[in-house]
Amino acid sequence: MPGNKGVYFRLAAGLIVVVLVILIGVFTPLITLLNPATGVAQNAANLVVGSHLYRISGLIDNVTVIQDTNGVYHIYAANNHDLFFALGYIQAKNRLFEMEVFALTGLGNISTMLGSSYNSYDRFWTMIGAPLTAEEDWENVLANASVNPTDNLTATALEAYSDGVNAYIAYAEAHNVVPFEFKLLGYKPFNWTPVDSFAVQELETTLEFGDDGLIFALLYHKLGNATYTLIPTFSPIQQYYYGGYNGPPNPYVLAMSHHTYPVNSTLASMAHHVAQVWDPLRLSMLNYFLNPETHSNEWVVSGNRTTTGSPILVGGPVLSFSLPPIWFQVQLVDPTYDVYGVILPGAPVVVIGFNRYISWTLTDTQAISDGTYFWDQAVENGEYLWDGSWHPLIHHTINGLTVNWTNLGPILYQNGTNALVVTWMGNTFSNDIGALLNVMKAENWQEFRAALEIWKAPYQNFAFEDNTTIADISPACYPIFNSTSGVPYNPASIMPGDGQEYISGCIPYSMVPQVVNPPNGFIVSSNQRQVGPAYPYWFGNTMTPSPGYRAFMEVNYLSTHPKVSVQDMMSLQGNNYTDYEAALTLPYIIKDLSNTTNPLVIQALNQLKSWNYEMYTNSTAASIWFYTYMYLFNDTFIPYLYAKGVLPEYKDVIDPSGMGGSFPGTTGLSALDVDLAYIIMTGNPSPFSNQTLSSLLTEAVNQAMRFLTSQYPDGNYTWGHFYGFYFPSLLGVSALSVGPLPRGGDYNTPNDASGGGPPSNWPSGGQSWTMVVSMANVSDSFGVYPGGQSENPASPLYSNYISVWMSGGYLPLYFIASPTAFPSALVKATIILSPR
Amino acid sequence: MEAKLSIIVSFILGLALGYLLLLSGIWYLVILGGAIVGLLISGRWLHQFLTLFVAGVASTLIYTYPLFRDGLPKLMYVVGVIAGINGNILLLLMMVISGAMSGAGGLIGSSIREAVRGRGRTTHIVGGHEPEAHT
Numbered sequence: 001m002p003g004n005k006g007v008y009f010r011l012a013a014g015l016i017v018v019v020l021v022i023l024i025g026v027f028t029p030l031i032t033l034l035n036p037a038t039g040v041a042q043n044a045a046n047l048v049v050g051s052h053l054y055r056i057s058g059l060i061d062n063v064t065v066i067q068d069t070n071g072v073y074h075i076y077a078a079n080n081h082d083l084f085f086a087l088g089y090i091q092a093k094n095r096l097f098e099m100e101v102f103a104l105t106g107l108g109n110i111s112t113m114l115g116s117s118y119n120s121y122d123r124f125w126t127m128i129g130a131p132l133t134a135e136e137d138w139e140n141v142l143a144n145a146s147v148n149p150t151d152n153l154t155a156t157a158l159e160a161y162s163d164g165v166n167a168y169i170a171y172a173e174a175h176n177v178v179p180f181e182f183k184l185l186g187y188k189p190f191n192w193t194p195v196d197s198f199a200v201q202e203l204e205t206t207l208e209f210g211d212d213g214l215i216f217a218l219l220y221h222k223l224g225n226a227t228y229t230l231i232p233t234f235s236p237i238q239q240y241y242y243g244g245y246n247g248p249p250n251p252y253v254l255a256m257s258h259h260t261y262p263v264n265s266t267l268a269s270m271a272h273h274v275a276q277v278w279d280p281l282r283l284s285m286l287n288y289f290l291n292p293e294t295h296s297n298e299w300v301v302s303g304n305r306t307t308t309g310s311p312i313l314v315g316g317p318v319l320s321f322s323l324p325p326i327w328f329q330v331q332l333v334d335p336t337y338d339v340y341g342v343i344l345p346g347a348p349v350v351v352i353g354f355n356r357y358i359s360w361t362l363t364d365t366q367a368i369s370d371g372t373y374f375w376d377q378a379v380e381n382g383e384y385l386w387d388g389s390w391h392p393l394i395h396h397t398i399n400g401l402t403v404n405w406t407n408l409g410p411i412l413y414q415n416g417t418n419a420l421v422v423t424w425m426g427n428t429f430s431n432d433i434g435a436l437l438n439v440m441k442a443e444n445w446q447e448f449r450a451a452l453e454i455w456k457a458p459y460q461n462f463a464f465e466d467n468t469t470i471a472d473i474s475p476a477c478y479p480i481f482n483s484t485s486g487v488p489y490n491p492a493s494i495m496p497g498d499g500q501e502y503i504s505g506c507i508p509y510s511m512v513p514q515v516v517n518p519p520n521g522f523i524v525s526s527n528q529r530q531v532g533p534a535y536p537y538w539f540g541n542t543m544t545p546s547p548g549y550r551a552f553m554e555v556n557y558l559s560t561h562p563k564v565s566v567q568d569m570m571s572l573q574g575n576n577y578t579d580y581e582a583a584l585t586l587p588y589i590i591k592d593l594s595n596t597t598n599p600l601v602i603q604a605l606n607q608l609k610s611w612n613y614e615m616y617t618n619s620t621a622a623s624i625w626f627y628t629y630m631y632l633f634n635d636t637f638i639p640y641l642y643a644k645g646v647l648p649e650y651k652d653v654i655d656p657s658g659m660g661g662s663f664p665g666t667t668g669l670s671a672l673d674v675d676l677a678y679i680i681m682t683g684n685p686s687p688f689s690n691q692t693l694s695s696l697l698t699e700a701v702n703q704a705m706r707f708l709t710s711q712y713p714d715g716n717y718t719w720g721h722f723y724g725f726y727f728p729s730l731l732g733v734s735a736l737s738v739g740p741l742p743r744g745g746d747y748n749t750p751n752d753a754s755g756g757g758p759p760s761n762w763p764s765g766g767q768s769w770t771m772v773v774s775m776a777n778v779s780d781s782f783g784v785y786p787g788g789q790s791e792n793p794a795s796p797l798y799s800n801y802i803s804v805w806m807s808g809g810y811l812p813l814y815f816i817a818s819p820t821a822f823p824s825a826l827v828k829a830t831i832i833l834s835p836r
Numbered sequence: 837m838e839a840k841l842s843i844i845v846s847f848i849l850g851l852a853l854g855y856l857l858l859l860s861g862i863w864y865l866v867i868l869g870g871a872i873v874g875l876l877i878s879g880r881w882l883h884q885f886l887t888l889f890v891a892g893v894a895s896t897l898i899y900t901y902p903l904f905r906d907g908l909p910k911l912m913y914v915v916g917v918i919a920g921i922n923g924n925i926l927l928l929l930m931m932v933i934s935g936a937m938s939g940a941g942g943l944i945g946s947s948i949r950e951a952v953r954g955r956g957r958t959t960h961i962v963g964g965h966e967p968e969a970h971t
Binding site for chain 1: 881
């Protein structure tokens with residue numbers, strides 16, 4: 001039997017290996033992930049860019065999809081249904097993981113995919129009402145589809161799109177090519193529904209979503225009426241208001257803005273608590289839109305000022321970067337549509353783009369308090385007080401969390417019988433998808449303007465051009481505040497929620513900021529305030545997001561260039577690094593310091609005097625300007641905020657630095673950037689500092705020079721050492737991210753973003769899509785976004801546009817009417833989607 | 837000569853079965869493939885184990901060969917970066933696990949065959965080598 005012993009030993013050894021492998025499979029994802037047939041290896045099949053025929057259930061006719069040499073998809077369908085079905089299929093093929101991350105984020109459910117570390121994010125997002133609104137939006141669209149053509153078109157598009165996404169999910173599961181991120185996370189992709197598309201829209205609504213009202217209340221608690229000096233209602237610096245209304249301030253609006261509801265310690269404590277939860281959201285990698293430190297550009301020039309004789313439109317929405325990026329480039333063609341542009345993952349509409357007749361682009365509006373309005377409301381025993389009587393709270397249970405709503409919105413925080421309630425315009429029913437579906441097929445300004453009338457939120461400026469018209473409009477439901485007791489309280493702070501102050505409606509569409517064919521022949525709406533002080537409605541203050549210097553630089557350029565070409569416009573957007581605030585204030589600084597004997601200051605002035613205000617990477621003067629400005633900002637405002645008790649008590653929510661919070665770990669308050677320029681120009685730092693401007697400037701220049709020479713003792717402190725861009729991967733994995741890469745610019749230049757100093761503080765946001773469209777020939781348009789069409793980091797189309805974007809370059813946008821007209825040299829692959 | 841033939845046949849059969857069973861999508865079936873070869877083909881246990889180990893690796897290599905052309909190494913690099921493991925190690929692990937499953941199956945199969953038929957009474961389908969008795 002000794003031989004048998006050996007046999008049993010070998011049998012046991014074999015079984016042990018098998019058990020070991022099984023245990024590895026049970027307790028680790030290794031066997032699932034590495035399975036050659038179903039694991040991540042199979043995803044390599046999806047890296048191949050090539051022609052393919054897919055037979056799919058649910059299509060009515062064949063759809064031809066051409067992927068051009070830049071990776072852009074051109075979808076040619078015979079009807080609306082198939083167009084949106086194919087779009088869903090193609091987008092899911094390239095971006096399914098990103099789409100589901102977007103939808104889950106919008107639904108307050110991202111922790112189910114990414115883990116419990118996102119619980120607080122989900123809780124906040126659920127509390128604010130976004131998931132509920134996404135569902136209600138879809139229910140509204142469905143309910144009205146039989147009587148409202150826009151809702152009917154929306155329902156058709158969203159259902160077909162969802163079917164297309166789900167057809168791809170089914171294909172991917174059957175062929176084991178579900179994006180590898182799902183496999184790594186052990187998460188099965190969920191089937192897409194129109195509610196998910198509305199959830200993505202809710203996420204987009206965070207373009208206007210902030211806690212400005214709470215911050216203002218905290219400042220008012222400490223500063224009282226001095227808050228109006230720190231955060232002026234209207235800029236004391238000259239501004240360009242595209243919508244007009246220059247002139248003296250409307251007395252009623254000014255009175256309202258200077259009539260702030262008292263903020264006692266209890267209310268301040270509640271505001272502070274909510275702001276502490278709110279503010280970190282800005283830092284989350286999930287907030288593509290919620291980044292008040294980055295802004296956007298748009299301008300449009302009329303034909304009589306262009307070399308072609310036709311209008312030119314330029315768009316540059318500044319958003320947070322990610323890889324994959326938030327944009328996906330397509331051309332959509334069927335009997336109704338022939339449109340080119342960028343779409344969001346999960347929302348089947350071109351947000352920014354052009355068709356044969358028109359072109360349009362978007363930016364954030366200035367002022368109007370982020371679309372969030374806060375109220376101090378009494379709540380007791382499950383009821384809220386309004387207009388002298390008690391009403392039952394409305395309970396919503398979403399994602400396992402019960403949220404209590406009053407008539408004004410969700411309760412964010414409760415202390416005894418005091419509740420802090422928010423009215424967020426993102427919770428207003430707004431069929432933005434339907435509006436854009438109509439914009440995509442509009443042929444003139446009238447149709448375009450009519451399409452946007454249903455747009456309620458987020459607050460956006462829409463620049464427009466057709467062959468003969470340039471225009472801009474900021475459609476939205478801007479609340480009109482009224483009061484039963486005289487002048488209403490300032491809506492930029494917390495308001496009384498007992499019924500004395502209330503929203504009586506929206507500013508009429510005919511009165512929202514807008515302009516058509518202005519006499520100067522151009523329009524700029526780059527986040528500056530749209531309407532001047534004479535505007536008859538309350539429209540916010542200067543708090544965020546832009547001090548307006550960038551817009552003014554663009555206005556200055558266009559004013560001084562009577563004829564511009566497409567090339568000029570690309571150059572202005574992509575390679576112009578003029579800091580207009582420097583141009584505005586540096587002459588005053590140089591004059592103020594002209595008699596200095598301080599050697600460091602003299603050394604700095606020698607460079608600044610010959611500087612052309614360009615934030616080029618090879619400029620040392622640019623570095624001197626930046627740091628001088630930043631130290632001057634700190635020396636002027638920070639001691640003041642400490643003296644008044646704002647700091648250190650509220651340092652976790654109010655910790656400003658200059659240029660929109662460009663120092664590490666700080667935030668921006670654009671009003672303070674306005675204040676500082678005003679101080680420099682008037683030479684009077686009062687009431688913020690008791691020192692003279694000369695004294696503050698001397699100290700700031702000294703600090704800047706000491707810092708720069710400590711960093712680069714050889715004097716080579718060029719701006720490229722302190723500024724550039726970083727493109728983080730969606731999952732925050734540094735090896736799959738790109739950068740930091742040096743590039744010119746700063747907070748006040750077209751390619752603007754806050755940040756600077758160590759590369760870890762370089763901006764991870766910027767112009768997320770640069771587009772130049774000339775109506776002389778829309779087929780000769782240009783654009784690029786930093787990223788690529790594929791979400792797979794192993795794909796050659798993952799980050800291939802970044803080098804173009806970094807150089808300030810553009811790619812041609814091939815706008816081709818039919819697959820047969822597509823030049824073969826421009827075809828990378830042809831995909832046929834055929835009904836099964 | 838017979839031992840060599842046994843190794844060659846085991847390898848070819850292990851490779852073919854491994855490849856076919858990989859197609860099923862159930863990776864664990866590779867164990868069964870090894871076991872079948874072990875049951876059918878006699879040979880020294882160490883030879884059997886090593887041959888089927890290599891056959892398991894080879895079948896996986898062949899199975900994934902088109903994926904290598906498509907960019908599998910780059911993909912595994914990416915997956916490795918996210919998972920915190922070197923991508924080449926992941927690829928190596930995939931091969932080793934396939935080999936281990938196939939080899940272990942072979943070990944089990946040959947042991948069962950021996951245990952059932954008894955020492956020295958094996959019917960050699962191919963080969964004719966008396967395995968462990970001489971070791």
